[in-house]
Amino acid sequence: MYKTQPYGGRTDPALPWLNGAAVGLHQPAPGSSNGGAGRIAQSLSLLAQHLPLRRRLVHAGDAIFEAGTPFHQLYVINSGSVKVVNTAADGRNQVVGLLFKGDWLGFDGIAKGHYGCTAQALEIGEIWGFRYDTLMAAAAAQPQLLLELHTEMSRAIVRGRDALLSLCTLPVAARVAEFLRQWAESLATRGLRNDQITLRMSRAEIGNYLGMTLESVSRALSSLERAGVICFTEKGRRLIQIPDPQALSDFIQAEAQATGATLQ
Amino acid sequence: MYKTQPYGGRTDPALPWLNGAAVGLHQPAPGSSNGGAGRIAQSLSLLAQHLPLRRRLVHAGDAIFEAGTPFHQLYVINSGSVKVVNTAADGRNQVVGLLFKGDWLGFDGIAKGHYGCTAQALEIGEIWGFRYDTLMAAAAAQPQLLLELHTEMSRAIVRGRDALLSLCTLPVAARVAEFLRQWAESLATRGLRNDQITLRMSRAEIGNYLGMTLESVSRALSSLERAGVICFTEKGRRLIQIPDPQALSDFIQAEAQATGATLQ
DNA sequence: CGTGCCGTTGAACTTGCTCAAATCAGGTGG
DNA sequence: CCACCTGATTTGAGCAAGTTCAACGGCACG
Numbered sequence: 050m051y052k053t054q055p056y057g058g059r060t061d062p063a064l065p066w067l068n069g070a071a072v073g074l075h076q077p078a079p080g081s082s083n084g085g086a087g088r089i090a091q092s093l094s095l096l097a098q099h100l101p102l103r104r105r106l107v108h109a110g111d112a113i114f115e116a117g118t119p120f121h122q123l124y125v126i127n128s129g130s131v132k133v134v135n136t137a138a139d140g141r142n143q144v145v146g147l148l149f150k151g152d153w154l155g156f157d158g159i160a161k162g163h164y165g166c167t168a169q170a171l172e173i174g175e176i177w178g179f180r181y182d183t184l185m186a187a188a189a190a191q192p193q194l195l196l197e198l199h200t201e202m203s204r205a206i207v208r209g210r211d212a213l214l215s216l217c218t219l220p221v222a223a224r225v226a227e228f229l230r231q232w233a234e235s236l237a238t239r240g241l242r243n244d245q246i247t248l249r250m251s252r253a254e255i256g257n258y259l260g261m262t263l264e265s266v267s268r269a270l271s272s273l274e275r276a277g278v279i280c281f282t283e284k285g286r287r288l289i290q291i292p293d294p295q296a297l298s299d300f301i302q303a304e305a306q307a308t309g310a311t312l313q
Numbered sequence: 314m315y316k317t318q319p320y321g322g323r324t325d326p327a328l329p330w331l332n333g334a335a336v337g338l339h340q341p342a343p344g345s346s347n348g349g350a351g352r353i354a355q356s357l358s359l360l361a362q363h364l365p366l367r368r369r370l371v372h373a374g375d376a377i378f379e380a381g382t383p384f385h386q387l388y389v390i391n392s393g394s395v396k397v398v399n400t401a402a403d404g405r406n407q408v409v410g411l412l413f414k415g416d417w418l419g420f421d422g423i424a425k426g427h428y429g430c431t432a433q434a435l436e437i438g439e440i441w442g443f444r445y446d447t448l449m450a451a452a453a454a455q456p457q458l459l460l461e462l463h464t465e466m467s468r469a470i471v472r473g474r475d476a477l478l479s480l481c482t483l484p485v486a487a488r489v490a491e492f493l494r495q496w497a498e499s500l501a502t503r504g505l506r507n508d509q510i511t512l513r514m515s516r517a518e519i520g521n522y523l524g525m526t527l528e529s530v531s532r533a534l535s536s537l538e539r540a541g542v543i544c545f546t547e548k549g550r551r552l553i554q555i556p557d558p559q560a561l562s563d564f565i566q567a568e569a570q571a572t573g574a575t576l577q
Numbered sequence: 578c579g580t581g582c583c584g585t586t587g588a589a590c591t592t593g594c595t596c597a598a599a600t601c602a603g604g605t606g607g
Numbered sequence: 608c609c610a611c612c613t614g615a616t617t618t619g620a621g622c623a624a625g626t627t628c629a630a631c632g633g634c635a636c637g
Contacts, residue, residue, distance in 0.1 A: 135474045139566060141482040145474045157474065160467035166474065185459070195449070195459075202466045203424035209473030210399045210409045210421065210430065216480055217524035218405040221625070252584065260481035262626060267585055285634095286584065302403060485593065516616065526594060531617055549602075550616070 393438015
């Protein structure tokens with residue numbers, strides 16, 4: 050397996066912190082049973098209350114914003130899912146993010162003054178748009194808005210880093226498994242059923258996202274099915290069932306250790 | 314070459330925007346010849362003026378903060394360089410960032426309430442620390458501080474995405490070249506000489522950062538030297554000279570195209 | 578009913594990894 | 608100042624994961 054080997058750095062005392070949990074500065078909404086779903090609903094309603102929103106219905110394939118256009122607005126997903134595609138100067142491009150209800154879009158525009166990525170809906174959904182300067186003005190009266198913004202930006206940074214880590218330390222099959230695990234986790238956080246996933250991307254898109262070929266994605270899914278970690282439903286090979294989320298995690302763990310990617 | 318192949322997405326009209334340029338919302342400092350260096354000096358002095366800073370001298374290897382400790386402070390590099398190491402729950406860890414003067418540290422703590430990474434100095438330098446809540450309080454009086462924060466967070470997001478793109482679309486040799494190019498660019502932005510680079514990381518650390526083995530890093534550097542794109546100085550193989558930055562870019566371009574990673 | 582796209586699977590090939598040995602730089606103690 | 612030791616780096620040879628190329632089946636759409 051093509052994994053980076055241990056390097057005798059000084060930062061290696063294997064640390065026991067959970068990386069996946071989505072606990073934030075926010076206390077769970079009083080009276081909400083699920084921290085994740087409550088948090089997201091709460092923050093969406095906060096926005097709705099204090100900002101003039103441009104609500105837009107999108108269909109699969111619709112662009113929410115395009116790389117290169119001037120930045121003025123941020124967006125929040127009220128429903129549906131979105132992929133973010135990064136494009137380099139020489140035309141190489143890559144899916145760099147996959148976002149769901151409550152996630153924000155367009156942060157990369159703040160620094161550069163124009164969007165650096167293209168965001169595209171993967172299914173029917175509703176996207177809320179609002180101007181960055183309006184948000185800042187509203188935040189003067191409602192500081193909670195600022196905390197929300199910072200938390201979401203921080204989350205985006207963490208997501209990017211975790212993606213990098215997966216990409217560098219996991220073999221293909223485990224990367225696909227991790228992809229499914231994260232997707233299921235995102236659904237669970239939002240209070241949706243997470244025992245099945247409707248892939249809204251082609252094998253080619255998934256492969257592009259995970260840094261592998263479409264054939265590798267296909268093979269990885271087949272091998273996950275053979276291992277009994279996932280099942281395909283009778284109809285269509287884009288609807289994936291996950292009988293036991295723990296089995297997915299175990300699979301990833303096993304693959305990671307097999308490669309010696311554990312480090313230190 | 315193991316590169317992701319084209320996928321017939323709908324987002325592919327190859328876009329001509331430069332990805333590397335560091336132009337921001339900030340207008341170049343009036344009277345400063347170099348936008349980058351001016352911007353950084355300006356934003357450092359803005360912080361010094363409006364915030365009580367904890368200044369700390371660090372030596373190579375010193376930790377600025379450790380993954381898992383509670384988040385209260387953000388940090389800014391006043392001088393020196395820093396690496397950021399991400400650690401997963403199962404012990405896999407990876408260098409996910411390399412930062413220089415003017416860069417901020419610790420954003421990942423905002424969402425989770427504790428730092429998710431460890432930051433470690435690569436050389437002697439001075440790090441400024443200040444509490445996040447103090448920053449927010451000061452921002453009420455000085456909104457420029459907020460813009461600064463957002464710009465830096467945005468920049469961190471963009472950097473992460475670009476790293477992902479390199480990792481997925483470039484073969485090893487080009488990845489090393491791109492690494493050097495970015496380092497040189499960072500130096501240039503800060504008004505420092507960018508015709509030579511003192512690597513402050515071992516081959517193993519570089520490999521970990523770039524998702525390859527230390528042997529691959531070594532071979533890539535040797536091949537860059539053979540191609541005349543870089544030179545080693547007589548003393549030590551950690552001081553690298555870059556006679557012609559353009560040649561580096563050309564090398565990357567050529568390698569990228571050779572793999573068909575161009576897409577579209 | 579043909580055309581096109583998506584997905585799967587097989588076989589051969591290539592890149593980058595693993596293992597191993599030799600070299601080199603830096604620091605330590607005599 | 609030199610011998611020595613340790614860790615970093617380079618380089619080679621063989622191997623394997625994942626890619627490339629290619630063929631086939633299924634489903635949707637005109």
